Amino acid sequence: MIQQPELTVIMPVYNLEKYLGRALDHLAKQDNANFKLLIVNDGSTDNTRKVAESYRDQFRYFKIINKTNGGLSDARNVGLAHVDTPYFTFHDGDDWVAPSYTDFFVRAFHEHPDAAMVSCGFWIDYENKEGSVQVGRKVACGMKRKASAYRLIVNFVGSLFNNRICPSPVKGYTWNKGYRLAIVQQNHLSFMKNLAFMEDQIFTVQYLAASSGFYCDNQPLYHYWQRKDSMVHNYSLKMIPDNFKTNYIVGKIILKDLWQERRKKKPISEQELAEVTERNQQ
Template identity: 75%
Template sequence: MIQQPELTVIMPVYNVEKYLPRALEHLAKQSNPNFKLLIVNDGSTDNTRKIAESYRNDFHDLKIINKPNGGLSDARNVGIDNVDTPYFTFHDGDDWVDSGYTDFFVRAFHEHPEAAMVSCGFWLDYENKKGSVPATKKKVNGMKEKLRSYQLICNPLGSLFDNHFLATPVKGYTWNKGYKLSVVRQNHLRFMGNLAFMEDQIFNVQYLAKTDGFYCDSTPLYHYWQRKDSMVHNFNLKMIPDNFRANYIILKTMIRSLWQEHKKEKGSEQELLEASERDQR
């Protein structure tokens, strides 16, 4: 008897008929198949919807939401609104994953109940190169305090330049992160619209600012397909003001949360000092 799934994989898709079969075939071969797959079809005009429908029998629980085109942030928000499992993650329709991907999130949350967010590493895969390349050779493992978490996630240059020298096995993406639905619901967290990019970094920083506990294992499990025609690899003028706007929001959120944490620690130290003084009387 299959237990109630604990994880939902949200897959926003838009005109990815060329890549979607690969994504779904890899997801269908997970070592832990007990998860829900939620495909949000964001107004695709090609065969994306038809392809998604053809894989219904390959998953224990597949839901497809077809909506008018509203952009990636809107599709992600619609996905979150329809999650009914304790944990969720995201998956882009042009990428694919290794067999231990879904099991990683469930296992990481079980083994580290103090973690509000968990993250795995990822591969880089190129159209003109054979084989998968780890995003970085840096090894990261274990629970991280808040400042270190921000350092691992934030990339101030966003996608303006090829900045692999700033690479970490974490970065600001959503597809190698696991989230707790309760955190999102309690804090009314949403993805921002009207941004050309970096909306994922903003969401992750705002999520971490409301929580304590981040767990990372840099073992790569997600394959990030480097498409030449993808939005993040094609510079446009809107990226410049959006980069400044996004970094302002991120920096403000980080400073505020770190200051609040500092005050909380100082308050705890004062309480301990007062308790010690009382004991000595």
């Protein structure tokens, strides 16, 4: 008897007919096929919807939501509203994953019940270059304290040098993270709209600030496809103010959360110190 799926993969898509088949081919070959695939078609004007529908029979749990175009954050929020499994992750329609991708998140949450968020490593693949480049393979994995988790997610130094200096296998992306639905619902979390980019980092930082327990593994299971016509690589003037706005929001959230964490740690009193010293001398 097949158990109810514990993981939902949310895939927002917009005009990706050229790449979507590759993404779905890899998802259809997962070692753990017991997951839900939720595709949010954000008003595509090409054959994206047709390509997606052609894969319906290759998944145990498959759903397409067709909506008018509202942008990536809106599509992600629509996907979040339809999740009914304990855990979820995101997947961009032009990327692809290793066979153990979905199993990693379920297994990681089971093996680390104190973790509110889990993260795997990733590869970077370039349109005009052969081979995959693993990011941050030397970074120690395991359970991380909040300050360390924030450094791996935000990684200000690495971001200035395109993740070539002090590379992090974590970053603020959502596609290499596993989240708990209960935390999102309890804290009414959603993706901020009207940003040119980095809305995923804001969501991830907000999520971590509202929870506790972060587990990361630098095993690369996700292939991040770098294509010239992607939104991230098409420079626009809106990116300049959005970059300052995003960094300000992220910095404010982190500072407030770390300050509150510090206030929770009460210093040991003189009486408690004397009791500990006395026990050690006995």
